[in-house]
Amino acid sequence: MSKPISKSLASAIALMVAVPVALTACGGNNNNSNSGAAATNSAAASNGSGESVTLRFFSNLPDRKSGQGLIEQTVIDNYVKENPNVKIEVEALAEEPFKNKLKAYMASNEPVDVTMVHFGAELGTLVSAGWIEELNPADYEGETYNFLPGVFKGFTFNDKLYGLPRNSDYEVIYYNKKLFADNGIKVPTTLDELFEASKAFRDKGIEPMSMNGKDLWSMAVMYQNIAQRLSGDQNSILDATAGTKKFADDANLLEAAKILKRFADEKVFNTAYMTMDYGASQNLFTQGKAAMWYMGSWEAGMASNESLPQEFRDNLGVIQFPTITGGKGIADDLIAWNGGGYALVKASKHPEEAKKFFDYMMRADQWAKIAWDTGAAVPAQKYELTGNETEVQKQLTDILLNAASTSGMTFNDAGTAAFKDASQNAVGKLLTSGSPEKFIEELQAAADKQ
Amino acid sequence: MRPSRKWMLWTFFLLVALVQLFPLLWLANFSIVEASGFFTDKILFWPDAPQWHNYVNAWVDGKFPRYLLNSVVVSAATIILTVVISVSMAYAFTRMQWKGRSVVYSIILLGIMIPIHATLLPNFAIFKELGLTNSYWGLILPYTAVSVPFATFILTGFMKSIPLAVEESAVVDGASIYRIVFRIILPLTMPAVVTVAVSTFLTCWNEFIMAYTFISKDALKTLPFSVMNFAGQYSSDYGSQFAVMVLTSIPAVIIYAIFNEKITKGVTAGAVKG
Numbered sequence: 096m097s098k099p100i101s102k103s104l105a106s107a108i109a110l111m112v113a114v115p116v117a118l119t120a121c122g123g124n125n126n127n128s129n130s131g132a133a134a135t136n137s138a139a140a141s142n143g144s145g146e147s148v149t150l151r152f153f154s155n156l157p158d159r160k161s162g163q164g165l166i167e168q169t170v171i172d173n174y175v176k177e178n179p180n181v182k183i184e185v186e187a188l189a190e191e192p193f194k195n196k197l198k199a200y201m202a203s204n205e206p207v208d209v210t211m212v213h214f215g216a217e218l219g220t221l222v223s224a225g226w227i228e229e230l231n232p233a234d235y236e237g238e239t240y241n242f243l244p245g246v247f248k249g250f251t252f253n254d255k256l257y258g259l260p261r262n263s264d265y266e267v268i269y270y271n272k273k274l275f276a277d278n279g280i281k282v283p284t285t286l287d288e289l290f291e292a293s294k295a296f297r298d299k300g301i302e303p304m305s306m307n308g309k310d311l312w313s314m315a316v317m318y319q320n321i322a323q324r325l326s327g328d329q330n331s332i333l334d335a336t337a338g339t340k341k342f343a344d345d346a347n348l349l350e351a352a353k354i355l356k357r358f359a360d361e362k363v364f365n366t367a368y369m370t371m372d373y374g375a376s377q378n379l380f381t382q383g384k385a386a387m388w389y390m391g392s393w394e395a396g397m398a399s400n401e402s403l404p405q406e407f408r409d410n411l412g413v414i415q416f417p418t419i420t421g422g423k424g425i426a427d428d429l430i431a432w433n434g435g436g437y438a439l440v441k442a443s444k445h446p447e448e449a450k451k452f453f454d455y456m457m458r459a460d461q462w463a464k465i466a467w468d469t470g471a472a473v474p475a476q477k478y479e480l481t482g483n484e485t486e487v488q489k490q491l492t493d494i495l496l497n498a499a500s501t502s503g504m505t506f507n508d509a510g511t512a513a514f515k516d517a518s519q520n521a522v523g524k525l526l527t528s529g530s531p532e533k534f535i536e537e538l539q540a541a542a543d544k545q
Numbered sequence: 546m547r548p549s550r551k552w553m554l555w556t557f558f559l560l561v562a563l564v565q566l567f568p569l570l571w572l573a574n575f576s577i578v579e580a581s582g583f584f585t586d587k588i589l590f591w592p593d594a595p596q597w598h599n600y601v602n603a604w605v606d607g608k609f610p611r612y613l614l615n616s617v618v619v620s621a622a623t624i625i626l627t628v629v630i631s632v633s634m635a636y637a638f639t640r641m642q643w644k645g646r647s648v649v650y651s652i653i654l655l656g657i658m659i660p661i662h663a664t665l666l667p668n669f670a671i672f673k674e675l676g677l678t679n680s681y682w683g684l685i686l687p688y689t690a691v692s693v694p695f696a697t698f699i700l701t702g703f704m705k706s707i708p709l710a711v712e713e714s715a716v717v718d719g720a721s722i723y724r725i726v727f728r729i730i731l732p733l734t735m736p737a738v739v740t741v742a743v744s745t746f747l748t749c750w751n752e753f754i755m756a757y758t759f760i761s762k763d764a765l766k767t768l769p770f771s772v773m774n775f776a777g778q779y780s781s782d783y784g785s786q787f788a789v790m791v792l793t794s795i796p797a798v799i800i801y802a803i804f805n806e807k808i809t810k811g812v813t814a815g816a817v818k819g
Contacts, residue, residue: 157773158782160606189776192757199669199758374783402579402782 148448149182153200153210155193155435159185162396162471163261170461174452181448201226206442208449209456212258214249214434215508216515221438222257228439228446230256234454241459241477246433248503259457260433260475262466263495264391266316266416269487273410274301274386282412284426286324286354286419293363296386302365304358305385307376308526309369311519314355315507317389318522320416320430322351327423329502335542336506336514342539352531354419359526369527381407389416392495396471398485413490427499432508433475510545517541569794576600576787599788607771607789608763613796616768619681620749623688624742627696630689631741632734635700636726640712650701656694661687665758672759683759684767688749696741703737704730743804750797768793 152171156164164187171183186207188196194217200207201224212218212227221227235242243263250258275282275292278299283289293303307313322332326347335342342348358364365371365385380388381403388394397403398411415426437456443449456462463474468481470488473495480492507518521529521537529537570589577595603609637643638650668687669678677683707730715725731738753769760766771789775782 157776159774161782186761188757189773192753192773195665195754196758199666202666203670203673205673 147180147182148445149184150208150445150449150452151206152183152185153193153197153207154185154187155190155211157187157189159187163393163466166462166465166469166471169465170456173461174455178451181452183452197221204442205440206444207440208443208445209437209453210440212250212436212438213508214258214260214432214436215504216510216512217508218250218258218436218438219252220512222252226441227257228441228443230259230439232256235259235457239458241463243475243477245501245503246475249433249508250436250438258436258438260436261457261462261472262393262433262435263431263473263475264393264434265429265431265473265495265498265501266320266389266391267491267494268304268414268416269380269388269390269394269397270412270414271380271383271386271407271410272412273406274383280386282414283417284414286417289417290357290361290363292386293361297362302379302385303363304365304387304389305371305376305380306364306368306389307371307373308364308523309372311523312505312507313389314526315519315522316430316505317358318351318355319502319506321354321419322348323428323430323502324416324419324424325351325354325422327425327428329428329500332506333502333504333509335538336509336518338542338545342535342542348538349531349535352525352534355522356525356531369523383407392473392491393471395473395485395488395491396469398487399470411487413487413494415494425499427497429494429498429501430505431495431498431501432504434508436475510542514541514545517544569798572787572794573791576784576791578784596784599784600792602775602782602785603771603788603792607774607785608766609768609771609789609792611764612766612768612771615681615765616750617796619684619688619767620746622681622685623692623749624745626685626689627692627745628738628742631693631696631700632731632738633726634693634697635704635734636730638697638701639704653694653697656690657698661691661755665754668755669758678759679762679765681765684749684752684756687755687759688745688752692741692745692748696745699741700734700737703734707733739804743801746800747797750793 154164154167156162156167158164159168168185171185175181175183187193193211194213197210198220199205200210201221204226212221218227232247242259246260246263247256250256250260270282274280274296278295278301280292280295281288283292296303319332322345323329326345328345328347331340331345332348334340335345335348365376365379368376371379376388377390377394379385381397383404383406398408400408416430418424418426437453439446439449439453459476459478463476463478466472466474467478467488468483470485473491480489484492507515507522510518518538518541521534521541524537525531525534574589576599577597578590578592579594579596634653638646664687672678672683677686711729711733712725715729720729751769752767756767756769768789771793772786775785775789
C-alpha cells in the first residue's frame with residue numbers, strides 16, 4: 096500500500112519542483128536577452144533614434160479602462176502610435192501598494208523611466224534619496240504646455256523642479272439639488288446656513304454631509320479651509336507647518352479647530368463617518384442618502400459616469416465652501432493644490448527617450464486635453480472649453496477661474512511624511528474625543544519634530 | 546437520541562453552516578449586482594439586471610487564466626518544498642541527537658515571529674542582486690521561508706507522539722534513514738502534513754504584499770493582482786472585483802473541502818490505532 100503512494104508522491108514532487116525550474120529557466124533567459132537588448136538599445140539611442148526602446152512606466156492607476164487610468168493609457172497609446180520604435184511597459188498598482196513599492200524602487204535605485212509621484216512630503220522623500228531627475232522649468236513655459244501659474248509649488252524643492260502636476264485639485268462641496276429642493280432647504284453660502292441646513296436634513300432623516308473620515312486627510316483639508324475662511328490668510332497655516340511661526344500665534348487656527356469640532360458635535364457628518372473610506376462615503380452621496388459631499392475637483396467625472404444613477408447625475412451641483420460671518424476669507428478663496436504628477440527617474444536606462452515621452456505626455460494637447468474631454472479630472476494646464484461640458488464641469492471651471500487666492504498646498508502634505516501622519520491623526524482625535532487646545536499643541540509638536 | 550434533541554442539534558448545525566457560508570453567498574450575490582446596487586439596505590437580493598459580464602471582465606481584463614496558472618505553480622512548488630523541508634527537519638529535531646539541536650529549533654521557531662513587512666525592503670534588495678525578482682523563485686523562496694517554521698512546529702509536535710517501536714523494527718530490517726523518513730514516518734504523519742499543506746496553500750493563494758513587491762512583470766503575476774486591475778485611484782469597479790474574488794475562492798474552497806475530509810479521516814484513523 097505504501098509503495099505506490101510514495102512512488103506517485105515522489106514523481107509528483109519531481110514534477111512540481113521541475114515545473115517552476117523549467118519556467119524560471121525560460122524567464123531567466125528572457126531576462127538575460129532583455130538586458131542584452133537594453134544594452135544595445137541605449138548604445139543605439141545615443142547614436143541616433145529609430146532603434147527599439149522599452150520604457151518602464153510606473154503608475155498608481157491600475158484600472159486602465161476608465162477614469163484617469165484611461166487617460167494615461169490613451170496618452171501612452173498615442174505616443175506609441177507616433178513612435179513605433181518605443182514600447183512602454185506599464186506597471187500599475189493601487190494606491191497603498193504603489194506607495195510601498197515606490198519606496199522599494201527608490202531604495203534599490205530601480206531603473207524605472209517615468210513614475211507617478213505625489214506632491215509634497217512624498218516626492219520630497221524621493222528627491223532627497225536622489226532617485227528623481229531634476230527638470231528645467233524653462234522647458235515647460237509657453238503655449239505647448241500652458242501650465243497654470245503657481246502649479247509647480249508642490250513639486251519644487253530648494254528652488255529646483257522635480258516633477259510636473261497632472262491635475263488641479265481644489266476642495267468644493269458637491270450637493271444633491273433634488274434633496275435640497277424637495278425638502279425646501281436653502282443651499283448654504285455661510286457656515287451658519289450650513290449648520291441650519293444640516294439640522295433640517297437630520298430632522299428629515301437624511302444624512303447632511305458624507306465624509307470619508309477613515310482616510311483623515313479630507314477632514315484635515317476641511318480644517319485648513321475653515322481656518323482660511325476665518326483669517327483670510329492662505330499662508331498662516333503653511334507657515335506654522337514650516338516652523339516660521341507657531342500654531343498658537345494665529346488665534347484663527349484654534350478657532351477653526353473649535354468650528355471643525357462643531358461639525359462633529361452637531362452631526363453634520365454622516366453617521367459612523369469615522370469608519371467610512373473614500374468609496375463608502377462616495378456611495379452614500381451618489382445613492383442620494385446624503386445631501387452633500389466635501390470632496391475635490393477630481394470628482395468632476397461623476398456627472399458623466401454612467402454607472403451612477405441618472406437621477407443623481409441630473410441633480411448634481413457644486414458650491415464653494417461657505418464663508419464664516421466675521422471671517423476675513425471670501426468664497427472665492429480656494430484651497431487648491433496639485434496633488435498628483437509625473438517625474439523622471441535618474442536611474443533610467445534611456446534618459447533621452449524617457450524625457451521625450453515625458454514631454455509629450457505633459458503637452459497641453461495630450462494629458463490636459465484628454466483629461467478634460469473625458470471629464471475624469473481638472474488638469475493643471477489651460478484647456479479649451481469644448482462646449483460639451485457637463486454643468487458640473489462648467490461650475491468647477493468657473494470656481495477655478497474666479498479664484499481670488501489659492502493655497503498651493505494642503506498643510507498636512509506640506510511637511511515630512513511623519514508630519515502628515517501626526518497632523519492627520521490629530522484631526523481624527525480632535526473630532527472624536529480631543530479638545531481644540533490639545534489639537535493645536537499636537538500640531539505644534541508634530542511641526543517641531545520636523 | 547430523542548427526536549427533539551436531534552432536531553435541536555440539526556438546527557444548531559444548520560445555523561453554524563449558514564454563518565460559515567454567508568460571506569461566500571454574499572460575495573457571489575454581489576458579483577452580479579450593478580455598481581449602483583452596492584451600499585443598498587438589502588443584504589441578499591436578486592438584481593433586476595444581473596451583471597454577468599462582470600465575469601467576462603474578470604476573465605479577460607482581470608487576466609484570470611494567466612494569473613491562475615502562476616498562482617498554481619507558485620503554490621504547488623511552495624507546498625512541496627515546505628513539506629519536504631519541514632518533514633526532514635522535524636525528524637531531525639525529534640529523532641536525532643546532535644549538538645545545538647534545541648538552539649537551532651528555537652531559531653527556526655523564531656521565524657514565526659518575524660513580520661513580513663520588516664523583511665520586504667532588504668529582501669527586495671537581495672533578490673534584485675541575485676536576479677530573483679520577476680521570477681517564480683522570487684515568490685516560492687520567501688513563501689517557503691515563511692511557511693517552514695510553522696510547519697516544522699506542527700510536524701515536530703506530531704512526530705513526538707509516534708511510538709519509536711515502528712522505526713526500531715524498520716532499522717532492524719535494514720532500512721536507510723531516507724527510507725524511514727519518507728516511507729514510514731511520512732505516511733504516519735499524513736494528517737499533520739495535510740494540515741500544513743492546506744494552511745500553506747491558503748497563505749500562498751492570498752498573499753499579495755510580497756507578490757507586488759517582488760513581481761513587476763505581468764506574465765508572472767498571481768491571482769490577487771487580478772482584483773486590483775479594477776481599482777481606480779478614487780473609485781473601483783466593485784462588481785468585477787467581486788467576480789474575480791468568486792473565481793479565486795472556488796479553487797480554495799474545493800481544495801479545502803477535499804483535504805478537510807482527509808484531515809478528519811487521518812486524525813480518527815490514528816486515534817483508533819492508538
